Amino acid sequence: MLITIDVGNSRIKVAVFEQNTLIELFVFETNDAEKKFKKILKKYPNATHSTISSVGKINFEVFDYLKTNTNLQIVSHETKFPFTNLYNTPKTLGIDRMVVAAGAVLQYPSQNRLIIDAGTCITYDFVDKKDQYLGGAISPGVKIRYNSLHEYTAKLPLLEKKNIENFIGDSTENAIHSGIINGICYEIDGFISQYLLKNQDLTIILTGGDADFLAKRLKSTIFANSNFLLESLNLLSIYLHEND
Template sequence: MLLAVDIGNTRIKAAVFEDTVLAEKFVFDKNDASVEAEKIFQKYPKIAHSILSSVGKEQDSLFLLLKEKTKMFGVNRDFTFPFQNNYSTPATLGIDRMVLASGAVMQFPGCNRLIIDAGTCVTYDFVDSENKYQGGAISPGLRLRYESMHNFTAKLPLLYPEMPDKFIGNSTAASMHSGVVNGLLYELEGFISQYKQQYQDVTIILTGGDADFLAKRLKNTIFANSNFLLESLNFLYLYTIKK
């Protein structure tokens, strides 16, 4: 059994895998990391291996625990990823984006892929059919948009994401929901259309904490899978590390 751990900018996501099957997924706060991980090991004593990727912030206690309990593999920049990296600043490319690109290459061979991760930030990553990683875009995530508007104005309240029923917001709340949610949906549709125009056949994968919420309203055909990063870690372990 494998424990895959994704340390994001806000939360930690972990999943227990038995070969290619995801047995259970866990989401927890960074402050509870080692306590929650201990619970996972109690529930699944057969976990012998782990794979971890982090957007950068250190999680020393979790790291030590994984090292103590499992044969741990930490994904870092020196790893031989299954794509050619054409980013002009590869040293600053997020590890999470590299894991997502790897997962897309392994799960969707031979096609152009656009991976969209709607998390703290929304990232767009494009890997062409020759497995060349080209780059993409980074924009503020859903929650970040609400929080920024509240934090950087005098009058705007802090709201939680709500699907607007109207396009024309007729109150402060309705205007903010329309601006944030419809705004992000237009952004997604706009990017997707542009990639499709340029590359015709593009497989689109939507993941991250807001994937399910956003997928409901997207017109384009996409694969929505909020576990895509964890599954990509499992694929990396199964097909590039284990063998």
């Protein structure tokens, strides 16, 4: 069994895999990490291997605990990925973006792929059918947009995302919801349209914490999978084992 670990900007997501089957999913805050991992390993004593990718912070005690109790694999820029990285600044490319690009290559071979990760930021990553990573885009995520409107204005309230029924906001709160949610959906659909102009056989994967919330609002045909990064870590671990 394998434990895959995604350390994000705001929380940690963990999945337990048996081959390609996701057995159980866990989500928790960073400060609870060591306690949570002890519970996971107690529940799954056969989970002898783990693999981790991190864009956030995790303390050394947690790393030491995972190294001591599992065969820990840390995904880094030096990891062997199943694509050619043509990014002009490869060392600045986020590990999370590299992992989902790897997952797209391994799960959807010989296709053009656009991976959209709707988390703290919304990232767009394109890997062509020749398995060449070409780059993408980064924009503010849902929560950042709500926070920004509140923090950079004098009177706009701080709101949480919610489902919207009307395009025209009939109050300040509804206008904020409409502007943010519709704006993000138009952005994503616009990016997809631009990629489709040159790549008719495009496979589109939407993932991240806001994937399910946004998926039903998009016009484009997509594969929505909020756990795609964790699944990609599993696929990458198998790939590295087979190509060691």
